[in-house]
Amino acid sequence: xxxxxxxxxxxxxxxxxxxxxxxxxxxxxxxxxxxxxxxxxxxxxxxxxxxxxxxxxxxxxxxxxxxxxxxxxxxxxxxxxxxxxxxxxxxxxxxxxxxxxxxxxxxxxxxxxxxxxxxxxxxxxxxxxxxxxxxxxxxxxxxxxxxxxxxxxxxxxxxxxxxxxxxxxxxxxxxxxxxxxxxxxxxxxxxxxxxxxxxxxxxxxxxxxxxxxxxxxxxxxxxxxxxxxxxxxxxxxxxxxxxxxxxxxxxxxxxxxxxxxxxxxxxxxxxxxxxxxxxxxxxxxxxxxxxxxxxxxxxxxxxxxxxxxxxxx
Amino acid sequence: xxxxxxxxxxxxxxxxxxxxxxxxxxxxxxxxxxxxxxxxxxxxxxxxxxxxxxxxxxxxxxxxxxxxxxxxxxxxxxxxxxxxxxxxxxxxxxxxxxxxxxxxxxxxxxxxxxxxxxxxxxxxxxxxxxxxxxxxxxxxxxxxxxxxxxxxxxxxxxxxxxxxxxxxxxxxxxxxxxxxxxxxxxxxxxxxxxxxxxxxxxxxxxxxxxxxxxxxxxxxxxxxxxxxxxxxxxxxxxxxxxxxxxxxxxxxxxxxxxxxxxxxxxxxxxxxxxxxxxxxxxxxxxxxxxxxxxxxxxxxxxxxxxxxxxxxxxxxxxxxxxxxxxxxxxxxxxxxxxxxxxxxxxxxxxxxxxxxxxxxxxxxxxxxxxxxxxxxxxxxxxxxxxxxxxxxxxxxxxxxxxxxxxxxxxxxxxxxxxxxxxxxxxxxxxxxxxxxxxxxxxxx
Numbered sequence: 236x237x238x239x240x241x242x243x244x245x246x247x248x249x250x251x252x253x254x255x256x257x258x259x260x261x262x263x264x265x266x267x268x269x270x271x272x273x274x275x276x277x278x279x280x281x282x283x284x285x286x287x288x289x290x291x292x293x294x295x296x297x298x299x300x301x302x303x304x305x306x307x308x309x310x311x312x313x314x315x316x317x318x319x320x321x322x323x324x325x326x327x328x329x330x331x332x333x334x335x336x337x338x339x340x341x342x343x344x345x346x347x348x349x350x351x352x353x354x355x356x357x358x359x360x361x362x363x364x365x366x367x368x369x370x371x372x373x374x375x376x377x378x379x380x381x382x383x384x385x386x387x388x389x390x391x392x393x394x395x396x397x398x399x400x401x402x403x404x405x406x407x408x409x410x411x412x413x414x415x416x417x418x419x420x421x422x423x424x425x426x427x428x429x430x431x432x433x434x435x436x437x438x439x440x441x442x443x444x445x446x447x448x449x450x451x452x453x454x455x456x457x458x459x460x461x462x463x464x465x466x467x468x469x470x471x472x473x474x475x476x477x478x479x480x481x482x483x484x485x486x487x488x489x490x491x492x493x494x495x496x497x498x499x500x501x502x503x504x505x506x507x508x509x510x511x512x513x514x515x516x517x518x519x520x521x522x523x524x525x526x527x528x529x530x531x532x533x534x535x536x537x538x539x540x541x542x543x544x545x546x547x548x
Numbered sequence: 549x550x551x552x553x554x555x556x557x558x559x560x561x562x563x564x565x566x567x568x569x570x571x572x573x574x575x576x577x578x579x580x581x582x583x584x585x586x587x588x589x590x591x592x593x594x595x596x597x598x599x600x601x602x603x604x605x606x607x608x609x610x611x612x613x614x615x616x617x618x619x620x621x622x623x624x625x626x627x628x629x630x631x632x633x634x635x636x637x638x639x640x641x642x643x644x645x646x647x648x649x650x651x652x653x654x655x656x657x658x659x660x661x662x663x664x665x666x667x668x669x670x671x672x673x674x675x676x677x678x679x680x681x682x683x684x685x686x687x688x689x690x691x692x693x694x695x696x697x698x699x700x701x702x703x704x705x706x707x708x709x710x711x712x713x714x715x716x717x718x719x720x721x722x723x724x725x726x727x728x729x730x731x732x733x734x735x736x737x738x739x740x741x742x743x744x745x746x747x748x749x750x751x752x753x754x755x756x757x758x759x760x761x762x763x764x765x766x767x768x769x770x771x772x773x774x775x776x777x778x779x780x781x782x783x784x785x786x787x788x789x790x791x792x793x794x795x796x797x798x799x800x801x802x803x804x805x806x807x808x809x810x811x812x813x814x815x816x817x818x819x820x821x822x823x824x825x826x827x828x829x830x831x832x833x834x835x836x837x838x839x840x841x842x843x844x845x846x847x848x849x850x851x852x853x854x855x856x857x858x859x860x861x862x863x864x865x866x867x868x869x870x871x872x873x874x875x876x877x878x879x880x881x882x883x884x885x886x887x888x889x890x891x892x893x894x895x896x897x898x899x900x901x902x903x904x905x906x907x908x909x910x911x912x913x914x915x916x917x918x919x920x921x922x923x924x925x926x927x928x929x930x931x932x933x934x935x936x937x938x939x940x941x942x943x944x945x946x947x948x949x950x951x952x953x954x955x956x957x958x959x960x961x962x963x964x965x966x967x968x969x970x971x972x973x974x975x976x977x978x979x980x981x982x983x984x985x986x987x988x989x990x991x992x
Contacts, residue, residue, distance in 0.1 A: 297992040299947075301646025301668025305992055318985060320978050386809040387746065387826045396746075404746050406808025411967065414812060495757040498811035499963035514639075516955040517664055517947075518989060 339423035344430020377492035411501030597652035601638035651875035659695030686914030695938035704871035708908035742828035750805030752827030756813030771859025834906035867936035
């Protein structure tokens, strides 16, 4: 006996079949792919390309808030490189800050990942707890470091003098050298957990058999790290190095809160210098030029490092 | 289909219900008498946007000012949309409103931020209102109008001025065998005698990237006969007086009278230094005195308060005047003027000044004799109003002057000498070049 057929269901099934047949006829896979990518393109155009283009256009104008911009061509860039006595220092500060911070984050993150990859008591607790620097809002960590580095009442000088290591408190934010060091350390502290967690994930994907075979062949700990761990982590390491370099290059909060670009201009980065000129000094066009002038450097860096992300084993 | 119809019906009913529950637009019903017929005309209540881009430094003052605004609104039959927040929040909001020409009807702001709006051509000159209010309470302090006057027109009603005074540790003064310092030379002499790090440093005068430092260094320049600008607004920084001031600061810096990290100190730096007992003297507003009175009575009693030190050319203070301005984009200008008159009524204005309890000083001359100004912490503050001048002085409060102050160029100039080891000539040359660039941009 045939099962009873529901007339409405029949109509719906026939309609869906007809629709899918029409879809497959009209839209091949490539067209469907394009359609699926369109929303992403819209987001990229609206939230990335448009602001970028706006910034470029703004950098070609003399513009203050509330006053229509006046097109002045490359005058802002010419002024930047011929009459701005600070911009070269900003270049140097930014490169130093980004490179030194990232190197420290790699070392700290790798150490964290290697330790947490071992079977330790309370490993899961530490895996979560060591993420704290990354989770704490940057403003909070910047204010805390500012207090810690304070010459007259900071905890670092308190500990150092308590241990008898210094007779006079150190001015951690007093000289260009110490201020840069303090910022680099603070930034490295903030970011090493991201490296650690990411590298830990990478470590856990390395087959244990490789280590066992190496151990059987007589390889020591450092040899196993050098020959197995690091090469296996290379793609992921370069990925997070590039990401971290970009983020650190554009850092603002840590520097602005701790030193506001001082002492003198010795810790100004592109972001803080552009902020001071644009939002404090109301020179929006010139500030846009400052913020864009570091872009070729960043693009060159990515062009050099990015191929290493996809390097074949 | 049936389910869809029911759904649509429910949505329609819900929409109608929500509309019915919405608050009705307040309406004023006027009777308009024409020749033949009395008509009833329904008019909406006027609405004013009032923005205050800073706190009045105490919750009590914030609440009192707001209540005065709303009291007037109730009497006048006006709706008020009131916003008040710190400059860090309000400045981007004002910038956005500037760009979209949607500033509020009334704005209470500092002269340094008002310049930006004036330059955008969105401020209404209100000389008539100024002339009217100048008849009250002995009239305005002349220097209070300097911050809102440009090319002969006045763009705001000054309300209060920032005043600063010298805070000196009494015990260190007595140990040094000195009188309260009346000049900068005496102040630094005290700093040298009292200097005993790490227990206490000679001075907490601001030299880091902060508005306090910018104002204090500018005040020092004026006291020694120097200036950033001349009366006609041209650059006057390159002078023997500027070199003298730089040499003086450098001399005392090399003697270690400041903690080294003073060069990165923010606006709270000297407050913190004095409040933790680490500075022999600082130069600040009444906020520190208020904090001491509430939190450290011992240090409060151990502090002598006095006017800022004088230099060879006199006593000067680079301060801020906070004023009410009227953007020219509003639709209810006369209502706003009425509100301003209401707020500047003697009784209401005095109530605000009393509630501020020294954080700011009044701009009306007669109010200097209020009883509240008689006292060790209050007398120096009210006296300093006489010699407080805005950015750009003795020239106009021009856009370049605002840029200079905002970018803290004098602090940067001092930083070049103290931190980077530049000579005074080099530091002044760089500052002058930046001032010229600022003037060129302002002229575009």
